[in-house]
Amino acid sequence: MHNAQPWKFRFFHSRSTFRVCSDLDRAMPRADPTTRALHLGCAAALFNLRVAAAHAGWEPETELLPDPADPQLLATVRLASPATPESDLAPLYPAIHRRHTSRYPFTDEVIPQAIKDALSAAALLEGVRLIFPDAWHVQSLLDLVHDAEGRDAMDPAASEELRHWTRVGADVADTARDGIPDYAFGPRKRDGKAPVRDFAGRHPVAGRDATTFENAPQLALLGTASDRPREWLQAGQAMERVLLQATLDGLSTSLTSHALEWPELRWAVRDPQSAMGFVQMVLRLGYGPSGPATPRRPVHEVLDIE
Template sequence: MLAHPTLDDTAVRDLVADAVTAPSMHNAQPWHFDYSRANRTLTLSADFDRAMPMADPTTRGLHLGCGAALLNLRTTAAHAGLRTKTTLLPAPHTPALLATVCLDAPHEALDVGLSGLHRALRERRTSRYPFAERRIPDSVRAALVEAAAREGARLEFLTAWHREAVLDLIVHAEGYDRMDDERDAEQRSWTRDSSAESPVDGVPDYAFGPVKYGGEAPVRNFAGRRSLPGRRYAAFEQQPQLASLTTTRDGPADWLRAGQALERVLLLATSEGLVSSFASQALEWPDLRWLLRDPVHGTGNVQMILRLGYGPQGPRTPRRPVDQVLTITP
């Protein structure tokens, strides 16, 4: 909980420490914050040195992660009683400049709903473990749909026949990944051997989860072509509960909105006792991504496929020190 109601440097560091608990593609944490004491404004920028040119050539995934961090920032600011004003892409000709958040906007309404999600910030983790075959209640599903809508995105739980089509596309994507040397190398560059180093980014081996030997749940195998000694096998759920997150348009501002919607959904899901993981494999292949849409509606751009349910929490993954991702200026 933020312990500093005033906007001194310690309070700003606490805000950013909460913001960077957000998920990002391969835990690359591709963000940087700049705080201006004079303007009481935080600026969020993309760190394109942490982009993934093979799996994410348009940086769509990078923007989603930064959008998730932005939602976390808004959440912890609301919890501290700060009325904020957020502007996306304030300098359109500067692609790295993603958003500004004025922390002293007295005429803005306080988002009480966001404030209530603060506790989930540090409880939310990606779980690459089997989930129970227990259906998420309709009331919880409806609340998650509403959470996404509040951030300008659409969340839709996949029907049985659409789920099967999406799972088939994910299998194709995983096959493409295995045959692509450059993608395999890129993913491997973002995995970490926790016994040999103290990682601050990337996916450590203890977070890979078990090897899937049965079930239909889509789980990315971060070991890739490697075999890790001692890694156990497990059967996953036969009927995974998947949801698609879509936006009407498909540009950088939409990706940032989708990232905020994604994180708002994840925080609410965590608050409701759910666990989650991502099934983004097919999204990383342009010829498969457009096929992920529900053919009945046929509209919207799929930004993420989520796997939700009841099961064990995943382990905490490392984060870069705040001093690496925050600059404070007069």
Template structure:
């Protein structure tokens, strides 16, 4: 058994890693509670940070929390613990999404992830900027797919024709979202236009990126085209690399696994010098999400479209302090 206690500094580092995870609109819809007797962390949903219109059933909230759980696992292993995770441990307590017990001594050779992912937590940022046309090496694609598979999900890279189809679906979803009054209002709530805004959630103006001048990539316009500070336009890569993350089933536990798979993929991508942005818009419309899943020789439930490539690092978005998420 692990002989050292979970001291305050280690706990704060683990929680800092957890809240560095990506979340829809940077809502950070999570809370954490330490059970000192069991040396365990409870991971709970923060439903008040949910998105009523974009995410009415909480699927994206679960993905966000799943990503935080993966970061907790990586941080725990980094500090010498073996994390034992139970998803949805109490059926009569639906807000308790995960229970992570810290036990034993972490064994590097038996870890379910690369040993160098902890520093990647702090380097990973979504990049909504154009990428270069440099192709992803086949070995990197295989490693990214393996990372998703480790978490119980599937990552599939699409060919040119399928990529074009998926981007068309994403464009339809983006147009719907921009023109839906309720979703537009909800989206703008999470954008901070004032550069001096000290908010610790949401998306600052500098992190919005740019729009594709040739409209090849339907980048999300969080401002919903409603104020004067429109996103600048630049040409994006002509052949974007798009990967689809799916799960075999569609349960709350699958959403949490998909979130862990997503973050595992993103951290491995970061370790290889890749940037990523998420095309979540089709997942927010049930009919379009079903269309995304219809790929040749692929079954399952679409959870995320991921754009990957080599390019500029995206700016960091704010995070709540560890003592604000307990």
């Protein structure tokens, strides 16, 4: 969430093993009190590590939650025998550098069913379901997002937490190492129904235009049967696999967690006719600008080597 980058890596050279840990100093108590979203973000970074390892020629043997006494230790990744030529991870590597969240309008071009099926299959490789809801369900989702936006606007704690992770003004945005800089806000929504979080809120941003977004956004639901830390980690890896595959397929993407941040709304997001028990993320996909890159923390802040 909000480009907080709440992860830490430690590499043990003698064992060729990474430890992936959460950084609770970067948690968001109001929007993410259970740290579910934090787990998803860390798991996305974990998946990128797996992809990078495969690209470098290693087989990444991954164990989730290896120590019950240390809940901040989310996973270990051992660089094992050389990766097989048939690895399904290495081909995703170029997309890591190309994938960005796009808060721009998408066209009305319909995503081909073959691409949707491939994205759903990508999620299944991580043990997670990805479904594309029908029109009635999309409208219900949009209503829930609108409800969540109204709740956020009336919640001082939510507004303060959002401000903490935004970087407004060239002097701040250009030197940021985390958070959402104003150049990544995208245009203000003048019209349309696309669920895009407006990080500027009611505050004007110099040079920011307003435009019309799509009225029929193409959304997908990523979900699991259960709702525990292990499933969150599986969902985060599936989320990143889907986003990387979508990037290779020429799609632009963004995420919306508005309605998932309110427990009573999150339950209503799911399709009661689906086997998906818990929605972990709502994805918006389509054809349009890919969006600008957002800043990353320097390597020495997130990686220790022993």
